[in-house]
Amino acid sequence: MSVPVFSRDAVLEAVSPQDAYAAVRNAFIAHHRGEWVMQPKIYVTNYPAGDFRAMPAIGGGHALLKWVTSFPGNPALGLPTVTGLxxxxxxETGQLEAVLDAxxxxxxxxxxxxxxxxxxLGVExxxxxxxxxxxxxxxETVRMLVAHGRTPVVWDADEARRRFVADQFGAEVAGSLDEALxxxxxVTVTPGRDVLFSEGSLRPxxxxxxxxxxxPGKAEIATRELGRARLFCDDWEQASHGGxxxxxxxxxxxxxxxxxxLGAVLAGAAEGRADGEDVTLFDSTGLAIQDLAIARAALLRSVEMDLPRLEL
Known part of the structure; x- marks a missing residue:
């Protein structure tokens, strides 16, 4: 028995931004309807260095396990923050079908x-x-936005990195962090060590x-600022404990x-934004059903690709 092995580049070749968007949208809805099931992620910690996470899910004829790390100090060592499989x-059979870069x-x-x-949830x-x-x-978020016809401004504490990403994807560099916020x-995609939105900073x-x-211990927004917004999350069980x-x-x-x-909104079972003055916040903790959606999309393309295979 042999199974395809997807490297980082192979995953990105197999699944376009548009395919990823559609797959994750469908996964949210399937999870809301109880068709796709997962358990909250399990953290194996080695703080302050970082943590390991085990994330299982099942749905759509497939089961998945992601073993992934988050070690925020790794870039200073020349290593990636996130690694795993x-x-x-x-x-139905339990047979291994693919191994992918996490x-x-x-x-x-x-x-x-x-x-x-x-x-x-944003304004129209x-x-x-x-x-x-x-x-x-x-x-990757910048690439996703550009693929959907948007031209975002970007900001990063590292000037070289923000300029590189802007140039790579045709985005614009914000004049300051405050301008971006x-x-x-x-969309905030930081290590979560520093609060970006202080009390009173969100606007209608x-x-x-x-x-x-x-x-645990990470935050991009002041806790009391949560009370000024309509709140949404990817999964309550995870977000209420680790987001x-x-x-x-x-x-x-x-x-x-x-x-x-969010799945309830996408399925038409709950209201999203009520009017243009609402402040909406989406708390993402990352779901195994989302990983399952991407892995399934990649598997569909495997027959068209020349991939290395794992012999079992």
Whole structure:
């Protein structure tokens, strides 16, 4: 038995930004309807260095396990922050079907979720959009936006990195962090060590996709600022324990009824933005069902590609 092995470049070749967007959208809906199932991610920690995460999911005839890391200090050592593998199996027979690079799968589904949330919850008629954080996931978000006909402004604490990403994808560099944070729609993809939106900083009509704070102790927005917005998340169980919302829950500022899952909005079972003055926040913790969506999309293209194979 042999199975295809997808490197980083192979994943990105197999799954276009448009395909990733559609696949992740369908996964959100399937998860809301109970057709795709997952457990909250399991953290194996080695703080302050970083953590390992195990993420299982099943749906659409396949089962998946992602073993992935987050080590924020790695870039200073010349190493990537995120590494790992995605293993895709047939859910009817248990047979292994593909092995994929986890970082590229993560980048694609993170970008897709960020842009999908902005499209669904942001104001209409193509608002101005910014991406703050130009690491691997932030860069993929810029690529996703450009592929969907948007020209974002970008910001990163590293000037060379923000200029490189802007030049690579045809985006624009913001004049300052404050300029980027003032856009109609903002996607934050930072390590989550520093609060970007302080108390009172959100403005009427703004949408923010908070993609960076996906673990304990991370935050891209002040906790009390959560009370000024309509709140959405990818999955309540995960977000209430390990996302931006966790601090609000711990402080007694919000509960389950205060937060709507994006899948419910996409399925037509819940309301998104009510009017142009709403402030909407999407808290993303990253879901295994999103990884499953990307892995399935890649598998569909495997027969057309000359991929190395793992002999079992």
């Amino acid at each position: 995605v293993v895709l199996s047939n859910s 970082a590229s799968v993560t980048a694609l589904r993170t970008a897709a979720a960020a842009v999908l949330a902005a499209d669904t 008629n193509g608002p101005s959009v910014a991406v703050v954080g130009c690491g691997v996931n932030g860069a 003032a856009r109609d729609a903002v 009509g703004q949408h923010v996709s908070l993609m960076g704070a996906d673990g 931006e919302l966790a601090a609000g829950v711990a402080a007694g500022l919000l509960a389950r009824d205060d937060v709507t899952e």
